[in-house]
Amino acid sequence: METRELLCINCPLGCALTVTMEQGKVVKVEGNTCPKGESYGEKEVTNPTRIVTSSVKVLGGNIPVVSVKTASDIPKEKIGACMAALKTVAVKAPVAIGDVILKDICGTGADVVATRNVAVKI
Numbered sequence: 001m002e003t004r005e006l007l008c009i010n011c012p013l014g015c016a017l018t019v020t021m022e023q024g025k026v027v028k029v030e031g032n033t034c035p036k037g038e039s040y041g042e043k044e045v046t047n048p049t050r051i052v053t054s055s056v057k058v059l060g061g062n063i064p065v066v067s068v069k070t071a072s073d074i075p076k077e078k079i080g081a082c083m084a085a086l087k088t089v090a091v092k093a094p095v096a097i098g099d100v101i102l103k104d105i106c107g108t109g110a111d112v113v114a115t116r117n118v119a120v121k122i
Contacts, residue, residue, distance in 0.1 A: 001027075004045050010036040017041040049073035053115075054086050056101055061093035061118040068101050069115050074108040081106045093120045 001022050008015040013033055019041045020028040029041040043049070051073050055065040074082060082105050091101055095118040102112040 006041055006044055008032060008037040008040050010034075010040045019045050021045060048076040050076055050079060052079055052082050052112075054083060056086055056112075057090040058095060058118050059090050059092050060121055061095065062121045063118055066091065066095050066101075066118045067115045068112050070105065070108070070110040071113050072110045074105070074110050078106050078108055082108070082112075086112065093118050 001020055004019045004021070006017040006019060008017050008031075011034065015032050015034075015037050017029060017031045017037060017040075019026055020030075026042045026045060029038045032038050032041065051070055053067065053069045055067050058064060058066050068086070070082070085102070085106055089102055091099075091114075095101075095114050095116075097114055097117055099114045100111045101114055104110070105112050
């Protein structure tokens with residue numbers, strides 16, 4: 001049997017989890033005070049994912065960059081490729097919160113969306 005110690009990040013409680021695995025499968029999650037902790041622990045050891053936040057260049061905007069994030073979580077192992085892809089992106093102002101900046105980043109199925117408004121430079 002293999003055990004992994006994790007800190008749950010699903011809610012502000014930050015429960016210390018112990019996930020027990022046998023032959024690559026989760027058999028027990030302990031330490032959680034809510035059901036979210038159990039599902040988080042299982043997912044984190046079998047298929048970890050993250051929301052990616054970053055910024056991209058804005059051409060002709062009143063600020064030089066706009067903050068962005070993935071609209072849904074992506075596989076943790078694709079974060080580096082996603083960050084590299086975002087370095088090559090530049091958008092034209094104006095930009096509105098929720099605008100899709102990049103569709104299906106790195107084949108993850110997640111779009112990258114703007115999280116801030118950027119007006120045209122006057």
